[in-house]
Amino acid sequence: xxxxxxxxxxxxxxxxxxxxxxxxxxxxxxxxxxxxxxxxxxxxxxxxxxxxxxxxxxxxxxxxxxxxxxxxxxxxxxxxxxxxxxxxxxxxxxxxxxxxxxxxxxxxxxxxxxxxxx
Amino acid sequence: xxxxxxxxxxxxxxxxxxxxxxxxxxxxxxxxxxxxxxxxxxxxxxxxxxxxxxxxxxxxxxxxxxxxxxxxxxxxxxxxxxxxxxxxxxxxxxxxxxxxxxxxxxxxxxxxxx
Numbered sequence: 001x002x003x004x005x006x007x008x009x010x011x012x013x014x015x016x017x018x019x020x021x022x023x024x025x026x027x028x029x030x031x032x033x034x035x036x037x038x039x040x041x042x043x044x045x046x047x048x049x050x051x052x053x054x055x056x057x058x059x060x061x062x063x064x065x066x067x068x069x070x071x072x073x074x075x076x077x078x079x080x081x082x083x084x085x086x087x088x089x090x091x092x093x094x095x096x097x098x099x100x101x102x103x104x105x106x107x108x109x110x111x112x113x114x115x116x117x118x
Numbered sequence: 119x120x121x122x123x124x125x126x127x128x129x130x131x132x133x134x135x136x137x138x139x140x141x142x143x144x145x146x147x148x149x150x151x152x153x154x155x156x157x158x159x160x161x162x163x164x165x166x167x168x169x170x171x172x173x174x175x176x177x178x179x180x181x182x183x184x185x186x187x188x189x190x191x192x193x194x195x196x197x198x199x200x201x202x203x204x205x206x207x208x209x210x211x212x213x214x215x216x217x218x219x220x221x222x223x224x225x226x227x228x229x230x231x232x
Contacts, residue, residue, distance in 0.1 A: 033218075033219045033220075035220060042225070043208055043225065043226045043228070044223070044225050044226070045161075045210065045212075045223035045226075047119075047220055047221075047222070050218070050220055091160060091161070095219050097219070104166075105151050105153070105163035105166060105176070105212075105221075106161070106163070106212075106221055107163075108160040108161045108162075109160060110159065110160045111160050
């Protein structure tokens, strides 16, 4: 079984600042996928970014990037030039690679509530 | 990404009653997942619904409490039976992406049990 830990229940930054959300995980699997999901007050879960464990290059999507450290089992999310619309709960999630066909559910961390102040 | 709808979007129910939540997808998918998000908490997988077979339940969830139907490749229902206030949660369905392991989620059903 795998576990995902997010140690920051809440973070608050000023608009336009850069913020980093932390995530660590524990697994015996060698190949897996990691995700960050965003859940705004509308409660819709939105996929922000994904990372394949076999790729050394960190994933980037516009203002969002990750720092993936496989040996340390760490997967942090960096949000650059933060915007008011980034205010949301952010969840780190894990799925083993053998589930590439979509047979397994995601394992989620407890989430970080990110507040962007104007 | 798939377009997923859920009905109802929210409901307030009395203790001891049951509620059936519907999940509709705009494309055919083999697997559908049901998650529960208790107030202020993360998402926990309830069960995996595969068309044409019995749903597979995670530890701590049983079919008598959360019966699931999967009549075709675009639709599933989750029933929350004999509800108690502890069942007050957001219930979300999800489907795998067409390519890769990511999942896309419905908008959720907010259930309050009095």
